[in-house]
Amino acid sequence: MHFTSERQLDDGVREREFTLDGIPGVLWTPASATPSAPAPLILLGMPPLGLSRMLPRLAERARHAAADGFASAALELPGSGERPRVPALDRARAELRRTMEAGEPVGPELVDALVLPLVDLAVPECRAALDALLALPEVDGPVGYSGGVIAVGVRLALVEPRIAAAGLFAGSLVPRRTFEEARRVTVPLHVLLQWDDEGNDRQASLDLFDAFASPEKSLNANMGGHTGVPPHAGEAAAGFFARHLKQSPPQ
Template sequence: MSSLKFTAESLSNGIVERDFTLGDVPGVLWSPASGATDRAPLVLMGHGGGNHKKHPAMSGRARLLVTGCGFHVAVIDAPGHGDRPRTEHDEAEIAELFRARAAGEPEGPVVVRYNAHLAEQAVPEYVALLDALQELEEIGTDGPVGYWGINMGTAIGIPLVAGEPRITAAVFGQHWPDVLAEKAKRITVPVEYDMQWDDEHISREEGLALFDAFASREKSLHVNSGRHKELPRFEADSAVRFFARHLGGAATASA
């Protein structure tokens, strides 16, 4: 297993931000400044397609979890994203996505195929990350772990959670059921799922089909009006309360 190496550290507004590398995979770990070495739950996050580990959606969600619940939060750049180089395959798939978009063709077939390819590499990386983080005194091997990922973060997160028993609660959303529905059937931990009722890319039937596939006894569907990129910010507050219920925490943060 590759070793975890911290490469930079900063402190701002009560949050310690530590950049790291796990082999050649870059990531970031956010922790509470007060009691940064105290045991606390961990939430792994997955970013959306075309984004990166420190995208405002990632840092904003991390802030809510750290300041509101006292959790540790970690995310890595997905293959071909952020500080990781793109392969020829990445470039070809991105070009095909832009071509389909310009031609007014459905983006789903390209995104589903490409995200499934990225997940094949990213899932083992997240397992290795969890192994490494649990060696840290402030996280440990016996603390609760959650996962939070929307869009591409769902494409990576569903196969990860389906095969990783250490993750005991998850927030997903906004993805097609192709490829993922069969893996979702293996997930039994509590799940919160977000979808947009007027999503121009993912139909209502597709969103409902993926939600329905989860085998979890406790699962909640959060549906809001609006298009694909209009997921309300208050859903982040809901996710924080969800993790506080299932991992432990105060959930006092607001967006």
């Protein structure tokens, strides 16, 4: 991991951009994070619209997490931003645009082509990032995952034992394999669903939530479209991570 820039935000949060094997990322740590008191880590879901474009929104989420004592980190999605293109994903996205412009249904084969290569690339990168981030003296576990792409979050929650809890953003284009994997996910889950999300298949989101095997899982469904997430939804997610990531002091 190579840090390329650093700045101090107004509330004392330390924001550092880094590269890891050529993958851009950002790490936010609260002022309270020290080698003697390392902060638990929340891995923010890779932003589909690109890291630089989503940076203000990610930083805002990280600042709220820092106020609760958590470090946060985000990576650039494969094939996004300045990262090399992934031809198979570009072809699938072009087919998706053609399908939607023609008013045709998006079939399961196209969903698999759009999402599964992304999951196969992104999850090993997330695990490598955890190796590097948790080696920093001011960052420690337990680790949470927060955000989308939901298929990436499901796979990571299944295969990565350091993920202690996951807050997932419900979304469409869920591959059939993701439903199969969800039936083996057992970590605590908090799923956010915008009920009237114009780009989301609500029933598919409900079916995926039902598939999770986690003994503790909650669905936070709010009225409104994709950009209408109410502030109290963030408060509920913060409470979820506080319950599962903060270590109880020794008695």
